[in-house]
Amino acid sequence: MTSKNAEVTDAATTGDRAATGLVPAPRSLTWGPPGAEPFRLGEATVIDAAPGTEDVARLLRASVGAATGLPLAPGTEGPRVELALDTALAPEAYRLAVDAEAVRITGGSAAGLFWGAQTFRQLLGPDAFRRAPLTKGRTWEVPAVAVEDEPRFSWRGLMLDVSRHFLPKEDVLRYLDLLAAHKLNVFHFHLTDDQGWRVEIKRYPRLTEAGSWRSRTKYGHRASELWDETPYGGYYTQDDIREIVAYAAERHIRVVPEIDIPGHSQAAITAYPELGNTDVIDTTTLSVWDTWGVSPNVLAPTDNTVRFFEGVFEELLDLFPAETAPFIHVGGDECVKDQWKASPAAQARIAELGLKDEDELQSWFIRHFDTWLTERGRRMIGWDEILEGGLAEGAAVSSWRGYAGGIAAAEAGHDVVMCPEQQVYLDHRQDGGPDEPMPIGYVRTLEDVYRFEPVPPGLSEEAARHVLGTQGNVWTEVMQNRARVDYQVFPRLAALAEVAWTPLPAPAERDFAGFEARMTDHYARLDALGVDYRRPGGPLPWQRRPGIVGRPIEGAPPVV
Numbered sequence: 001m002t003s004k005n006a007e008v009t010d011a012a013t014t015g016d017r018a019a020t021g022l023v024p025a026p027r028s029l030t031w032g033p034p035g036a037e038p039f040r041l042g043e044a045t046v047i048d049a050a051p052g053t054e055d056v057a058r059l060l061r062a063s064v065g066a067a068t069g070l071p072l073a074p075g076t077e078g079p080r081v082e083l084a085l086d087t088a089l090a091p092e093a094y095r096l097a098v099d100a101e102a103v104r105i106t107g108g109s110a111a112g113l114f115w116g117a118q119t120f121r122q123l124l125g126p127d128a129f130r131r132a133p134l135t136k137g138r139t140w141e142v143p144a145v146a147v148e149d150e151p152r153f154s155w156r157g158l159m160l161d162v163s164r165h166f167l168p169k170e171d172v173l174r175y176l177d178l179l180a181a182h183k184l185n186v187f188h189f190h191l192t193d194d195q196g197w198r199v200e201i202k203r204y205p206r207l208t209e210a211g212s213w214r215s216r217t218k219y220g221h222r223a224s225e226l227w228d229e230t231p232y233g234g235y236y237t238q239d240d241i242r243e244i245v246a247y248a249a250e251r252h253i254r255v256v257p258e259i260d261i262p263g264h265s266q267a268a269i270t271a272y273p274e275l276g277n278t279d280v281i282d283t284t285t286l287s288v289w290d291t292w293g294v295s296p297n298v299l300a301p302t303d304n305t306v307r308f309f310e311g312v313f314e315e316l317l318d319l320f321p322a323e324t325a326p327f328i329h330v331g332g333d334e335c336v337k338d339q340w341k342a343s344p345a346a347q348a349r350i351a352e353l354g355l356k357d358e359d360e361l362q363s364w365f366i367r368h369f370d371t372w373l374t375e376r377g378r379r380m381i382g383w384d385e386i387l388e389g390g391l392a393e394g395a396a397v398s399s400w401r402g403y404a405g406g407i408a409a410a411e412a413g414h415d416v417v418m419c420p421e422q423q424v425y426l427d428h429r430q431d432g433g434p435d436e437p438m439p440i441g442y443v444r445t446l447e448d449v450y451r452f453e454p455v456p457p458g459l460s461e462e463a464a465r466h467v468l469g470t471q472g473n474v475w476t477e478v479m480q481n482r483a484r485v486d487y488q489v490f491p492r493l494a495a496l497a498e499v500a501w502t503p504l505p506a507p508a509e510r511d512f513a514g515f516e517a518r519m520t521d522h523y524a525r526l527d528a529l530g531v532d533y534r535r536p537g538g539p540l541p542w543q544r545r546p547g548i549v550g551r552p553i554e555g556a557p558p559v560v
Contacts, residue, residue, distance in 0.1 A: 049083045068138075096145070158175070440478060470500050
């Protein structure tokens with residue numbers, strides 16, 4: 001990780017306007033001399049792919065080739081796009097140099113080369129993000145420029161909740177393309193919750209037979225009186241998951257699957273009632289939850305429950321190979337302890353293990369899976385509640401309730417992903433006006449996200465090295481379809497992508513006006529990609545949801 005005060009050449013401030021909209025901004029951009037000829041892409045343009053770069057060449061043909069209608073055949077002579085590797089560069093670093101003869105992209109690894117290819121695509125203009133050429137015979141130009149670039153953080157991500165509202169496989173693949181276009185390299189896949197279990201587990205078929213469907217769904221915030229009475233559900237087959245993981249790997253995106261335990265488990269308990277606290281409630285009467293909030297129905301801390309979820313994770317590890325998914329997320333958040341307090345079996349387990357209280361019981365549960373995953377070559381990560389009752393050794397933390405959990409974990413030598421609710425929960429509303437659809441949470445504008453700083457002031461230098469990076473979190477209670485997800489995520493994800501990639505100055509010193517100017521070009525890219533983003537002037541008529549109750553929180557969010 002580099003200093004957040006490193007110098008950045010802002011492509012919005014100078015040069016040919018065809019390239020002013022690079023998002024995220026590169027570390028260094030130098031324009032060719034006045035009058036320098038651009039590189040012209042045409043029928044004769046070839047891709048000269050050095051050993052180790054073949055996959056990036058294939059993806060360039062699939063994306064840029066489709067958008068331009070050009071063959072981009074293999075070759076070494078004439079106008080060309082040269083792809084090469086240089087291990088002297090950092091793995092995700094790249095160089096890009098353009099003159100009249102060639103576009104030369106060099107990466108520290110295939111990942112760095114791929115990020116350089118994304119910059120090349122942006123330099124071609126927004127129509128390079130379409131799936132077919134708008135006109136035949138068009139001249140495509142790339143201005144003479146030299147870029148040297150590498151990311152600030154190794155973890156640059158988005159968490160997508162597909163439990164509250166399910167996104168079909170094709171929509172997930174589309175989101176992976178959108179992450180790649182923004183140089184984001186982590187996809188946190190929230191697969192299970194009270195409202196639905198979304199991944200096929202062959203040894204436990206009722207997880208999807210019964211746990212992936214609910215009879216109806218609350219429409220709006222849980223305070224709303226409206227219901228959608230249509231049965232709702234869906235899940236990914238194991239082959240769907242394999243396809244998603246392979247698609248992500250091609251784009252140098254790591255996938256972090258999340259199975260949320262021991263709370264947020266009502267869907268699993270509905271499918272297998274013995275997993276719940278049967279000495280407190282009749283778990284056979286439960287159904288997949290149809291409303292929002294935090295369910296009191298949590299897993300029983302029994303050997304049977306532990307063995308059951310070991311079986312779940314065994315299949316999960318096969319679906320998410322270590323090279324693509326080194327981290328496994330176990331949730332650990334919002335586990336209501338009331339049933340454990342009332343359960344003779346849970347109290348007996350506390351006494352048997354010599355634990356102090358229910359918080360330590362949850363810590364025991366989480367520690368077990370930390371050890372289990374470590375023995376199988378994976379790293380466990382969980383929400384910052386896993387700090388309660390003692391931090392599991394070797395665990396990493398997703399700090400969501402604020403900075404505090406992340407600070408405590410980092411100072412204790414644990415790796416942290418900073419994703420505080422008050423700053424980067426993208427389900428929170430984007431404006432305080434009356435037209436925001438189903439408004440949730442604090443107002444978090446594009447500028448607010450751009451001024452978010454993942455490394456809090458006062459963190460020691462040693463602890464700061466444990467901040468892996470940041471991610472935006474998208475909880476989908478009030479996002480019934482892809483268009484609603486798009487509206488909440490974009491354009492703010494573009495701002496977060498720059499925060500994660502570019503070593504920006506301190507928040508108050510950041511050039512938001514320059515970023516906003518570059519976004520003018522970036523909006524055209526989002527249009528080409530078919531993204532239903534929130535326009536700068538507010539929601540379009542069909543993006544509004546008048547009369548649907550939300551949960552807006554007034555005032556500035558606390559820094560905690």
